[in-house]
Amino acid sequence: MFSADFLSYNTMIVLVGTSLLGGTSGLIGTFAVLRKRSLTGDALSHAALPGLCIAFMLWGERNLFVMLLGAFFSGLLGIGIISGLRAWTRIKEDAAIGIVLSVFFGAGIVLSRLIQNRVSAGSKAGLDSYILGKTAGMLSYDVYLIAGLACGSLIVVLALSKEFQLISFDTPFATVQGWPALFLDLVLMSLIAIVVVIGLPAVGVVMMAALLILPGASARFWTERLPSMIQISIVIGFLTGAVGTLASATFSLMPAGPLIVLVGTGFFLISVLFAPRRGVVARQLHELSFRRELAQQRLLNLFLGSDKTLKPEIALSEISTTRSSFPGIERSLDLALREGVLQSDDSRTFRLTNYGRTLAVQVHQRDLLRHLIWNERPDLAAYCQADDDLDELLRNSTPEAIELRTRLEQRGELLSKALPSGGAL
Amino acid sequence: MAELWDQWELSVLTVLAGILSSLPCAWLGCFLMLRRLSLMGDAISHAVLPGVVVAALLTGELTGWPIFLGAVVVGLFTAFLTRGLSQLGHVPDDAGMGVVFTSLFAVGVLLISQFASQVDLDPGCVLYGLIDFIPLDTVNRFGWEIPKAYFSLVPCLILTGSFVLLFWKELQLSSFDPNLASAVGFSADLIHYLLMALVAVVSVSAFEAVGSVLVVAMMIVPPATAHLLTDRLGRLVVIASLCCVTSSLFGYWGAIYWNTSTPGMMAVVAGVQFGLAVVFAPHHGLVSKGLHQLRLALRIMSEDIIGGLFRAEELAQEAGLSSEIPWRTCREILGQGRLTSLAFAWLRFRELIRPTPRGGILLTDEGRRRAQSLVRSHRLWEAYLQKYFHLPEDHLHAPAARLEHYIGPKLQEKLEEELDAPHTDPHGRQIP
Numbered sequence: 001m002f003s004a005d006f007l008s009y010n011t012m013i014v015l016v017g018t019s020l021l022g023g024t025s026g027l028i029g030t031f032a033v034l035r036k037r038s039l040t041g042d043a044l045s046h047a048a049l050p051g052l053c054i055a056f057m058l059w060g061e062r063n064l065f066v067m068l069l070g071a072f073f074s075g076l077l078g079i080g081i082i083s084g085l086r087a088w089t090r091i092k093e094d095a096a097i098g099i100v101l102s103v104f105f106g107a108g109i110v111l112s113r114l115i116q117n118r119v120s121a122g123s124k125a126g127l128d129s130y131i132l133g134k135t136a137g138m139l140s141y142d143v144y145l146i147a148g149l150a151c152g153s154l155i156v157v158l159a160l161s162k163e164f165q166l167i168s169f170d171t172p173f174a175t176v177q178g179w180p181a182l183f184l185d186l187v188l189m190s191l192i193a194i195v196v197v198i199g200l201p202a203v204g205v206v207m208m209a210a211l212l213i214l215p216g217a218s219a220r221f222w223t224e225r226l227p228s229m230i231q232i233s234i235v236i237g238f239l240t241g242a243v244g245t246l247a248s249a250t251f252s253l254m255p256a257g258p259l260i261v262l263v264g265t266g267f268f269l270i271s272v273l274f275a276p277r278r279g280v281v282a283r284q285l286h287e288l289s290f291r292r293e294l295a296q297q298r299l300l301n302l303f304l305g306s307d308k309t310l311k312p313e314i315a316l317s318e319i320s321t322t323r324s325s326f327p328g329i330e331r332s333l334d335l336a337l338r339e340g341v342l343q344s345d346d347s348r349t350f351r352l353t354n355y356g357r358t359l360a361v362q363v364h365q366r367d368l369l370r371h372l373i374w375n376e377r378p379d380l381a382a383y384c385q386a387d388d389d390l391d392e393l394l395r396n397s398t399p400e401a402i403e404l405r406t407r408l409e410q411r412g413e414l415l416s417k418a419l420p421s422g423g424a425l
Numbered sequence: 426m427a428e429l430w431d432q433w434e435l436s437v438l439t440v441l442a443g444i445l446s447s448l449p450c451a452w453l454g455c456f457l458m459l460r461r462l463s464l465m466g467d468a469i470s471h472a473v474l475p476g477v478v479v480a481a482l483l484t485g486e487l488t489g490w491p492i493f494l495g496a497v498v499v500g501l502f503t504a505f506l507t508r509g510l511s512q513l514g515h516v517p518d519d520a521g522m523g524v525v526f527t528s529l530f531a532v533g534v535l536l537i538s539q540f541a542s543q544v545d546l547d548p549g550c551v552l553y554g555l556i557d558f559i560p561l562d563t564v565n566r567f568g569w570e571i572p573k574a575y576f577s578l579v580p581c582l583i584l585t586g587s588f589v590l591l592f593w594k595e596l597q598l599s600s601f602d603p604n605l606a607s608a609v610g611f612s613a614d615l616i617h618y619l620l621m622a623l624v625a626v627v628s629v630s631a632f633e634a635v636g637s638v639l640v641v642a643m644m645i646v647p648p649a650t651a652h653l654l655t656d657r658l659g660r661l662v663v664i665a666s667l668c669c670v671t672s673s674l675f676g677y678w679g680a681i682y683w684n685t686s687t688p689g690m691m692a693v694v695a696g697v698q699f700g701l702a703v704v705f706a707p708h709h710g711l712v713s714k715g716l717h718q719l720r721l722a723l724r725i726m727s728e729d730i731i732g733g734l735f736r737a738e739e740l741a742q743e744a745g746l747s748s749e750i751p752w753r754t755c756r757e758i759l760g761q762g763r764l765t766s767l768a769f770a771w772l773r774f775r776e777l778i779r780p781t782p783r784g785g786i787l788l789t790d791e792g793r794r795r796a797q798s799l800v801r802s803h804r805l806w807e808a809y810l811q812k813y814f815h816l817p818e819d820h821l822h823a824p825a826a827r828l829e830h831y832i833g834p835k836l837q838e839k840l841e842e843e844l845d846a847p848h849t850d851p852h853g854r855q856i857p
Binding site for chain 2: 033092106107114210261264
């Protein structure tokens with residue numbers, strides 16, 4: 001598929017590095033998103049900058065490990081300040097994040113300019129690349145670091161998966177159960193900090209924040225279970241890194257950092273729109289079918305006469321009087337004709353088909369049951385929420401259900417009159 | 426001499442640029458903070474980048490209204506999208522915001538890298554700004570050499586200022602109670618989007634001059650500082666403005682002194698001011714909170730001591746013994762803590778207790794009066810708890826021992842009234 005020189009050694013290195021970084025951010029980002037700490041990654045990546053500079057100043061030369069250590073500690077300090085401000089002052093979390101983010105970043109810029117003044121201009125480029133990222137400059141050493149980090153964080157998450165799951169969904173419960181919630185939170189924050197710090201030179205400050213949020217936020221749409229969410233998030237993160245890097249290698253002018261983020265955004269948009277059940281399209285479709293069902297029920301209710309019998313047919317003129325209180329009745333009539341609920345010879349009078357008759361009886365029966373429950377057995381009101389539950393109550397042989405059914409038969413003349421065959425559903 | 430004047434003029438113009446660009450940020454930031462939307466400022470100031478780039482590509486220049494139009498469009502887009510994601514897609518607010526602004530920023534960076542030759546804009550300049558070059562790039566108007574940047578900064582300042590003044594009560598109401606604002610008849614949503622549009626305008630005008638770092642810092646840090654110093658909205662805005670002025674001044678001075686980045690230093694000074702406010706603010710600062718807690722702890726400890734002495738006196742009188750308590754027994758009961766020593770010193774100083782020559786302590790008359798009132802509160806409350814809450818006898822002491830410190834003379838009268846002036850508490854002790 002690709003020619004040999006297209007996937008050069010350098011590209012391979014970058015490809016492996018960004019994919020692994022994406023996968024790891026997906027793994028850790030899942031928890032950040034679930035704990036509503038998405039922007040903590042943003043704050044952290046900004047807060048890492050001064051530590052990077054101070055480590056550089058103290059060490060006196062570029063040493064990746066020392067600088068990352070400095071970045072890690074200043075990132076954690078930033079997170080600590082955010083928690084402290086939230087706990088001990090009236091500053092709210094969002095303002096606290098903003099303060100740490102902007103002040104630490106300002107300090108980072110001040111320090112990097114100081115470094116620039118002190119040493120020759122050549123090494124300054126090193127610091128600049130941390131802000132905007134230099135994906136193409138990734139070395140095999142970086143890749144080993146990222147691979148080690150990926151394995152390490154996977155092991156930690158696997159070892160603490162139960163605990164992380166608990167604090168992600170119910171921290172107070174975890175505390176009450178005696179788990180060290182604060183310590184676990186710190187472990188999680190440290191993992192985020194490590195990922196951010198290692199990712200910084202590759203993709204830069206803003207892009208790193210995106211990489212941490214996007215896979216987790218996308219994965220949330222596809223599943224309701226944490227383990228599968230983590231797996232999906234890892235896969236999406238991995239693909240984001242890989243596809244972004246390949247795209248950047250194909251269009252040689254485009255920098256990889258923003259491309260990776262945009263690929264991630266693409267995955268996110270697809271998830272938001274098209275994920276089954278939680279996606280926007282699926283939700284809208286579900287809502288539409290629900291509205292249609294409600295409209296059909298209202299239509300069928302029109303056939304219910306005041307003497308609780310089903311009218312054989314109904315004229316459009318009769319319906320027209322209720323039109324103002326039944327918006328979109330034409331569409332509902334159309335739909336009912338097409339679905340074989342209603343019959344009409346001249347589009348002016350409408351008759352129920354046999355199928356429609358069954359439906360109408362069902363609807364009335366549910367309505368009667370609802371009224372009965374609300375008036376006489378409010379303790380069973382939970383059944384009224386879903387039609388399926390009501391139907392089950394009509395079929396069940398529990399004492400409650402039987403009692404309700406006999407009462408229904410005592411009061412409702414409807415069933416016998418409506419159904420010539422004697423009322424069997 | 427002339428050279429000195431030039432140098433001075435340069436500084437004034439730079440500091441003024443800092444103030445002019447940070448004031449509108451802080452004004453809007455006050456309302457953003459109250460609505461817990463501080464990070465929206467951060468998000469929008471990053472997200473406007475593609476709007477600016479596209480406008481610059483279309484018009485071929487980096488100044489003028491098209492830039493602002495592009496920024497407003499993208500800024501509003503950010504606000505709409507963040508809201509849409511949380512309402513339609515059920516994405517958590519913070520994740521939605523993070524996704525939108527980082528993606529838009531990525532688009533901006535990508536556009537810049539693609540059309541770098543056509544636009545005189547690099548991501549670095551967007552981040553750090555060019556405040557040091559502002560005084561150098563001037564045009565001659567009204568007989569003065571005025572920096573070009575002022576022609577976008579000053580209108581922005583006036584626009585934001587008049588918006589805040591004109592819509593003061595709407596902003597106030599919709600910041601503190603958006604539902605009430607909507608119910609009363611002016612749309613909180615409209616105000617929200619107006620605010621967002623202005624944030625976009627202000628970010629663009631300011632980041633040309635001072636970079637997005639300072640925009641974000643000035644939008645969040647001075648309002649937060651002011652929030653620690655006052656509880657009134659009017660003063661909040663004024664104090665935030667003052668913080669902007671001082672950060673610009675000292676930031677510039679520090680940047681010159683250490684020969685480093687001016688916007689970065691301004692952000693750091695703003696951060697230092699905030700740190701000082703966190704520690705030393707009169708009511709909401711850590712020191713004043715700590716002192717308040719210490720005072721309360723000291724009062725409770727002292728009252729416990731004199732209350733204990735009073736009860737010991739009672740017992741001693743019943744048994745016909747001396748009411749003097751040996752000092753050592755006292756310390757054994759109360760423990761050796763520093764707070765205890767402090768409380769004893771305080772009681773001695775206020776002459777509520779006095780030492781006896783034989784190494785014991787006694788209440789003074791004033792001390793006895795106070796202790797009596799305290800024990801009275803305690804026993805009244807026990808009686809009240811028993812009568813109205815039907816607590817068992819062994820559950821009465823603990824809540825009363827807590828609440829006795831907060832029952833003043835008025836509440837004592839009220840309790841006495843409710844209980845028909847009782848003489849004894851549930852344990853059969855006399856109510857003094």
